Amino acid sequence: MKIRNLLLKSIGALSVVGLLAACAPVPAAPAAEPAAGEAAAPSDAAVSLVYLVDESQPSQARAKAFVDGYMALHPNVTITIESRPGGTEGDNLVKTRLATGEMADVFWYNSGSLMQALNPAQSLVDLSGEPFIANIAESYLPTVSQGEAIFGVPGETAMGGGILYNKKVYADLGLSIPTTWEEFAANNEAILAAGITPVIQTYGDTWTSQLFVLADYYNVAQAVPTFTADFTANKAKYATTPAAVEGFKHLQEGFEKGWWQQDYATDKFDQGLQLLAEGKGAHYPMLTFALTTLAENYPEQIEDIGFFAQPGSDAALNGATIWMPAATYIPQTTSNLEVAKDFLAFIASTAGVDAQNAAVVPSGPYVIKGAVLPDDVISAVRDVAAYIDNGNAGPALEFLSPVKGPSLEQITVAVGTGQMTAEDAAAAYDADVEKQAQQLGLPGW
Numbered sequence: 001m002k003i004r005n006l007l008l009k010s011i012g013a014l015s016v017v018g019l020l021a022a023c024a025p026v027p028a029a030p031a032a033e034p035a036a037g038e039a040a041a042p043s044d045a046a047v048s049l050v051y052l053v054d055e056s057q058p059s060q061a062r063a064k065a066f067v068d069g070y071m072a073l074h075p076n077v078t079i080t081i082e083s084r085p086g087g088t089e090g091d092n093l094v095k096t097r098l099a100t101g102e103m104a105d106v107f108w109y110n111s112g113s114l115m116q117a118l119n120p121a122q123s124l125v126d127l128s129g130e131p132f133i134a135n136i137a138e139s140y141l142p143t144v145s146q147g148e149a150i151f152g153v154p155g156e157t158a159m160g161g162g163i164l165y166n167k168k169v170y171a172d173l174g175l176s177i178p179t180t181w182e183e184f185a186a187n188n189e190a191i192l193a194a195g196i197t198p199v200i201q202t203y204g205d206t207w208t209s210q211l212f213v214l215a216d217y218y219n220v221a222q223a224v225p226t227f228t229a230d231f232t233a234n235k236a237k238y239a240t241t242p243a244a245v246e247g248f249k250h251l252q253e254g255f256e257k258g259w260w261q262q263d264y265a266t267d268k269f270d271q272g273l274q275l276l277a278e279g280k281g282a283h284y285p286m287l288t289f290a291l292t293t294l295a296e297n298y299p300e301q302i303e304d305i306g307f308f309a310q311p312g313s314d315a316a317l318n319g320a321t322i323w324m325p326a327a328t329y330i331p332q333t334t335s336n337l338e339v340a341k342d343f344l345a346f347i348a349s350t351a352g353v354d355a356q357n358a359a360v361v362p363s364g365p366y367v368i369k370g371a372v373l374p375d376d377v378i379s380a381v382r383d384v385a386a387y388i389d390n391g392n393a394g395p396a397l398e399f400l401s402p403v404k405g406p407s408l409e410q411i412t413v414a415v416g417t418g419q420m421t422a423e424d425a426a427a428a429y430d431a432d433v434e435k436q437a438q439q440l441g442l443p444g445w
Contacts, residue, residue, distance in 0.1 A: 047339045048078045051328075052097075052107035054090055055083040058292040058360055059108060059326075062156060065359035070346045077339060087207040088409060098123045103331040106340050111143040111152060111327045112396075113404035116440060124151040125330040125337065132345040137367040143324045143399045152327025153348035156356070157364035159323040160288045160384035161215035161396060162309045169196060169282045170306075177308045179315040181250070188259050191282045197261040199254050200281035201416055204268035209412040211285035212254070212310070213247035217397045218321040219312030220244050232401040234437065234444040239426040246312075248422035248429075251415040265417060270297075277301040285310070287323055288363040291380050295361035302361075307383040309392075319392035320384065324399045325367060402440055405432030 053063040060083065067079040082104055084090050091114065097103040098118060109115065118124065126149040127133060133141070133150055144152035163184075169175075173194055178184040188198035202208045220227055223243035230236035238244040254260060261267065261281055273290060275281035277298035284290070288307055295302045309320035328347055330340045346352050353371040362373055364384050373381070387393040398404045405411075411428050414420035420428070437445040 044076050046076050046078075047336050048080070049106060049336055049340060049343065050080050050082050050104035051343075052082045052084055052094075052104035054086045054108060056086055056293075057296065058156075058289055058363075061292075061296075061360045062356050063108065065355040066155065066343075066347050066352060069352065069355035070343055073346070074339075074342075077343075079343065087205065088406065091406065094118070098331060101333045103333055105334040105336050106328055106330055106343060108155065108326060108328050109152075111140075111154070111324050111399070113398040113402050115144060115151065115327070115329075116146065116402035117404075117406075117436065120146050120151045120329075121149060123332060125332055125334070125341075127151060127153070127330075127341070127344070130341060130345070132348045135348045135350075135369055137369060140324055140367040144327050144329075152329045153344045154325035154367050155328050155347050155352075156289065156325045157362050157366050158325055159364045160307055160309070160387065160393075161211060161321045161323050162285070162288075162307060163215075164276060164284045164286050164288070164290060164380070165306050165308065166276055166279045166282050166304055167306045168304050169279050177306075178311045179318040181246075181311045181313060183315075184311045185253070185257075188254075188257070188283070192257075192259065196279070197259070197275065197281040198283060199259040200267075200272045200275050200284040201254070201260045201264040202267045202269050202272035203264060203413050203416065204266045204271075206409040206413050208269055208272065208286065209251075209416050210409050211287070212250040213408065213412055214396055214398075215285060215310040215321045216247035216250070216312070218309065218319045218394045219246065219317070220397075221394055222312065222314070222317045222319070228397065228400045231397070232403055232442065234434075234442075237426075237430045238433075239423065239430050245422055245426045248412075248415055248425045251412060251425075252418075252422045255416055255418045260416070273297065276305065279304070288380065288384055291363040291378060292360045295378060302378055302380075305378075305380050307380045309387060319394065320387035321396050322384075322388065322393050323396050402442065403433055403437050405429055405436050407432045 051063055051067060053059050063081050067081060071077055071079060084093050094109055095118065128148060128150040136153060140154055141150055144150055169191065173190055175187050175190060178187055191198040220243045224241060227236055227241065261275060272284050273294055276284045277294060294305055309318055311318060328344055334340050348368060350368060350370050353366055353368050357374055362377055362381055364381055408429060411425050415422060415425045434445060
């Protein structure tokens with residue numbers, strides 16, 4: 001019941017029933033009086049903005065949809081999209097550009113703990129007084145807030161974190177969706193015996209190595225309902241909490257049992273998706289944002305892909321870990337503040353949702369009030385929605401706590417390649433977390 005109550009507080013507004021309610025697009029606000037949920041209209045003077053976005057295909061397509069949609073309404077505005085790397089390299093670039101005053105006029109970045117690490121009160125524009133904030137589901141706002149200030153607007157759907165799987169492989173081998181890790185491991189052995197890679201790993205993109213740990217958080221919270229608060233207050237550690245060590249143990253088990261494909265150490269995200277789509281790999285631990293790329297690159301195979309929650313130890317407590325959307329922010333250094341705010345008002349509207357729906361396949365439910373998912377949304381998105389609608393879902397730790405160590409992806413690669421044990425990895429992550437918590441000035445650290 002505790003995790004269900006947490007879910008209702010944190011992601012209750014993501015109910016697919018509520019989000020599928022029809023709502024007409026928000027019209028452009030007149031120059032004199034802004035409509036509810038919109039920013040004040042900018043002047044007609046020629047303005048240029050730069051929008052910094054990560055280089056992934058879905059983010060680029062989404063950004064282009066926002067930019068094209070906004071510029072069609074405001075011909076005097078020119079918005080140029082600038083690309084940056086993902087992962088740790090991208091994190092460092094964003095922090096550096098904010099610190100040196102060289103950030104673009106608006107930029108796309110994670111919500112939750114990674115936003116907290118940007119020192120937002122000193123680097124980002126507070127949007128809490130803007131009328132368009134009323135368009136955003138209340139459940140999302142804590143992930144882009146610090147104190148009373150609100151810094152970003154969501155520009156994508158919520159996502160499930162768990163296992164993408166090839167339904168044809170499952171059908172051919174007569175396998176059932178696992179609800180415990182023991183069942184998942186048994187499926188992997190059957191898949192391996194059939195000459196198919198059981199679990200795809202893509203350490204050429206190190207960020208992808210984290211999912212077995214991060215997507216296990218629903219299971220951790222079920223086992224230790226106080227873990228979020230205790231972890232944030234430095235009263236609980238990964239290394240000394242058996243349920244929290246399990247995600248690292250899953251990586252160690254997969255390496256030792258030979259579940260990975262031959263080129264796992266150098267394969268990248270796109271190669272992992274290809275293996276999954278072609279049925280050469282059965283499972284890919286991943287966030288469901290990947291469904292957008294799969295639908296774009298493998299339209300013939302997209303309905304062969306499903307999603308299930310990362311299994312834990314108890315089938316009765318099976319549920320999914322949910323990621324809140326990344327956001328678009330405005331740095332305090334922008335020289336075009338009013339137009340930047342107006343652009344964010346467009347993103348945080350049903351018109352913005354319509355624009356991105358036309359450009360990319362949704363990978364989960366929206367957190368914009370009145371947003372509508374297409375009738376033909378791919379089945380894997382409905383797999384995620386089912387966990388939410390049934391009350392068997394909860395936020396990832398990084399959306400409940402500001403603490404997330406920056407070196408996790410290097411630590412999980414070390415475990416997944418056999419260079420570090422699960423126990424040593426959990427201890428290393430605790431040390432990594434401590435440094436970050438101290439930088440944030442959190443009490444108890």
